[in-house]
Amino acid sequence: MYLLELYQNNYSKDLVLFETLEEGREFVAQIPGYTLETEDGFDVEYVNPKYLPDYMEIVFNGNIVPLSRFSFNSEENVDIIWKEISNLSVKNDKVIEGYSKIDAYVVNNDEVKAYVEAREANYRKAKDFIERCGYEADRSFFGSEDGEAILYRKCGAEDWHFLCHLDPLFVEIEDVEEYVKEALEEAF
Template sequence: MYILELYQNNYSKDLVAFDSLDEGRDFVSKIPGYTIEKEYGLENEYFNPENIPDYMEIIYNENIVPLSRFMFEPEENVEIIWKEISNLSVTKDKIIEGYSKIDAYIIDNEEVKSYIEEREVKYGFIKEFLESKGYEVGRSFFGSEDGEAIIYRKKESEEWHFLCHLDPSLLDIKNLKINLEEIVDEGLI
């Protein structure tokens, strides 16, 4: 299922929903001045409100959708954004399609469980390793632009230091123990 969002100048309106993107695009093609541009493999859809009359109706599957140029600011295009959403009224017995925001990162729903599990295992390993070397380890910056991070300090110190973010790049490190040993041996922490 796809929700049609109209977006202009930090204002958005979820207008209607469709079972397929093809149906949705058939509907928006009836908006005067509707444009779809393809650039770098991405599609950008929009319309200019100056092309909309004072009042019009778009009839789709016997539904009447009112539209007016007075609904929008005249100077800027209105972006058309498609938001895919799962219909839980339909039984599928699988993880819903789409993505989830995990801290500061967007993760495919199919990968959310393994991403969180691997992230927490790596955090636990780093924490255990650094504590064995005499460091106190914590987490900070949850919800920040770059996401949650691992911080550390010598037990007798009051000053915390940044080690790394708990982000997808941390999960790409295969030999974490070797990397941590090199960091500690080189006196970087």
Template sequence: MYILQLCQGEISINVALFHTIEEGRKFISQLPRYQYEEIEGFVYEYFIPDYMPDYIELKYNGHIVPLTTYMFTGEGKVDICWNKITDLSQPGNGMIIGATRVDAYYVPNNELKDYIEKREYNYICVKQYLESKGYDVERAYFGSEDGEAILYSDDTGEWHFLTHMDPDFVESKDILKDLGI
């Protein structure tokens, strides 16, 4: 099942749930100037609300969904996003498909446990090493656009950026060597 979301800047509006993306595209393509583009293997779907009437009703399978240009406050296009969601009412077969956000990155659910364990292990290695050299260590930037990072300071009290705790940090086999410390 797929949730249709309309996204513009910080605004994200859940519109409807569909069994397939194709059903959802049939529905949303009723919007004026709906665009579907495939560029280098990536699919982009959007519309420009400037071309939408102040009020419009989209009809699908006996339902009427009202939309208005006043739903959107930003300038420019509105991205159409499809979020696959698992119906937990149906019998399952293990890990649900999809991905989970970790800081600024999405990690496939079937890799999440290993990713978190490696991330925390690498952080502990870096922290213990730096502390053994007399540095104070701090995690910072949680929730930022680039994700959490490691900062360190010496006896002068000045803080320095070391690295983001991103997928490259997690996948490092020898984190201290890779960071050059």
């Protein structure tokens, strides 16, 4: 199912729900000022509110959806955002469609388990190696724009040093000990 969100200048309105994206696009195509463009390989959809009348109704499958130009700032386009929503009332034996936010990064739902397990396994390997080399390790910056990171310092030292973020590139590192060893050699 697809939820139609209208978004403009930090205001969002969840408007209606469709079984398919095709149905949704059939609906939004009826809105005056609707545009569908492709930018960098991605579909971008918006409505220019200058083309909306004072009041209008779109009838879709017998449902009447009111729209008004007075709902939007006429100087900015209204972004159309499609949110794929899983219907839990329908029996299904698979991970729900969509994505999850893991720290500062977005991961497809069907990849979340493997991503988190690989991320934490690599963190443990890095931490263990750092400590075997005579350093202390710490996790910091959870919730920051760039996400959580590994910091290290010589035991008893005051200053912490940045090693790396726990980002998707970190998850893909195959030889964590070699990665950490090189980083420690460069730092000291």
